[in-house]
Amino acid sequence: MPTKEVLDIETAASLLKLLGDKTRLKMVKIMAEHECCVCELVDLFHMSQPAISQHVRKLKDSGLIKERRGAQWIYYSLNLQSPHYEFVLTVIKDLPSKGYKKDQKCCD
Amino acid sequence: MPTKEVLDIETAASLLKLLGDKTRLKMVKIMAEHECCVCELVDLFHMSQPAISQHVRKLKDSGLIKERRGAQWIYYSLNLQSPHYEFVLTVIKDLPSKGYKKDQKCCD
DNA sequence: ATCTTATATAAGTAGATAATTATTTTATAA
DNA sequence: TTATAAAATAATTATCTACTTATATAAGAT
Numbered sequence: 001m002p003t004k005e006v007l008d009i010e011t012a013a014s015l016l017k018l019l020g021d022k023t024r025l026k027m028v029k030i031m032a033e034h035e036c037c038v039c040e041l042v043d044l045f046h047m048s049q050p051a052i053s054q055h056v057r058k059l060k061d062s063g064l065i066k067e068r069r070g071a072q073w074i075y076y077s078l079n080l081q082s083p084h085y086e087f088v089l090t091v092i093k094d095l096p097s098k099g100y101k102k103d104q105k106c107c108d
Numbered sequence: 109m110p111t112k113e114v115l116d117i118e119t120a121a122s123l124l125k126l127l128g129d130k131t132r133l134k135m136v137k138i139m140a141e142h143e144c145c146v147c148e149l150v151d152l153f154h155m156s157q158p159a160i161s162q163h164v165r166k167l168k169d170s171g172l173i174k175e176r177r178g179a180q181w182i183y184y185s186l187n188l189q190s191p192h193y194e195f196v197l198t199v200i201k202d203l204p205s206k207g208y209k210k211d212q213k214c215c216d
Numbered sequence: 217a218t219c220t221t222a223t224a225t226a227a228g229t230a231g232a233t234a235a236t237t238a239t240t241t242t243a244t245a246a
Numbered sequence: 247t248t249a250t251a252a253a254a255t256a257a258t259t260a261t262c263t264a265c266t267t268a269t270a271t272a273a274g275a276t
Binding site: 056072 | 252254
């Protein structure tokens with residue numbers, strides 16, 4: 001386990017702002033449970049594919065999630081190596097996760 | 109201690125958005141340590157008094173902080189009775205708090 | 217009463233944000 | 247090579263946000 005780092009206020013605020021959107025927060029919660037591709041997210045959220053991609057990009061730019069290419073799909077998941085991984089886990093740990101199980105319809 | 113409540117995603121997202129601003133996040137961190145008045149905050153942040161008041165109002169509207177009137181001042185502090193108090197504490201607990209000690213110049 | 221101080225509210229505004237549609241890139245399959 | 251599918255990017259736009267200045271309210275002090 002990496003050393004617990006002390007976040008400065010600005011960094012924390014920008015992470016919280018990133019998580020302070022229900023779409024991204026839900027995405028992070030899902031990605032903490034399983035790797036998923038954009039098409040799965042598009043199915044899950046009632047929102048256009050570009051809108052999903054743009055949220056994913058913000059999460060990726062922050063380093064909170066990582067991507068893995070597999071065939072024609074790109075799989076995203078929580079980045080365990082992020083210096084802010086512990087913080088994110090703390091924030092999301094008591095959020096409900098029901099209903100986000102991978103449903104095997106997509107990307108398999 | 110109140111029962112640990114499970115936050116729904118939407119509520120969590122709106123709380124995180126509220127905390128996802130460095131001014132408000134710093135305010136909450138300060139108010140978790142001591143009650144303070146608007147004038148103290150105005151001294152601390154390089155920002156106009158109305159700007160401070162508006163941030164304080166958002167925090168108050170959310171129920172995260174409470175106010176107490178004392179003479180001509182209004183003192184704000186973290187609301188221990190908020191249903192989201194535990195969540196907020198969790199979020200702010202590893203943030204630095206140095207330099208926010210009440211400096212006795214104001215509201216005494 | 218009037219003045220001062222603390223704080224709130226109102227109105228306006230520049231910039232940020234989150235969506236949309238249209239287009240492009242990338243990879244696989246025929 | 248062409249077609250198809252997944253995902254990203256670009257351009258646009260409406261709405262939201264966080265300030266500003268100006269003004270109002272509320273409490274104390276003179």
